[in-house]
Amino acid sequence: MVLNIALLISSSYLTSAVSMIYFQHRFRGFPEPSVDLKYVGLSVFLVGTVGNFYHHYLLCKLRDKNDSRYKIPRGGLFGLVVCPHYLFEILTFIGISLISQTLFSYLCAAGSAAYLLARSRATRNWYRSKFEDFLKNVKALIPYVF
Known part of the structure; x- marks a missing residue:
């Protein structure tokens, strides 16, 4: 990853x-939410x-240290989606927002999800353009859906 993007x-x-x-x-001192989702x-x-x-x-x-070729990831949920790490990152943000239960945390989770959704779609399109043997039924982010 390029340093400025990182x-x-x-x-x-x-x-x-x-x-x-x-x-x-x-918001400390304000009434607690009626349902505790902590x-x-x-x-x-x-x-x-x-x-x-x-x-x-x-x-x-x-990849090995001396191998610079791109490869299709295998294992885990990679057989179903191109970016399962993005899916789990979104779950992490959802978990944080459920713990804090503030509007700002929900907006952060939604914004992060939208960004990672777009990145996963671009990643799927890149894999399809680079690999002829890329499976057509592998989704971008959500298994069997998107």
Whole structure:
């Protein structure tokens, strides 16, 4: 990944995290939501984090140090979607928003989901253009749907 893109993505995640902490602090003392989704959010967050880590691990093991050729990832959910790590990253953001239950966190989760949805679609189109043996039924982000 190009350094400026990595810095842009990292700074956007940092800004979102700092903003969510700020808004959480600002709303301290306000009435709590009527339904506590903290434990549901924690469960969704953990599933998202573990799934994201696992699929990034599969991507990390895809090529040897001396191999510079692109390959189609295998294992995990890669047989169903091109970017399962994006799917699990979205679940992580949903988990965070369920824990904090603020409008800003829901907007951050929705914005991140929209961005990753577009990136996964572009990634799927790239795979289809580069590999003749790319499976046609593999979706971009959501198994069997999109």
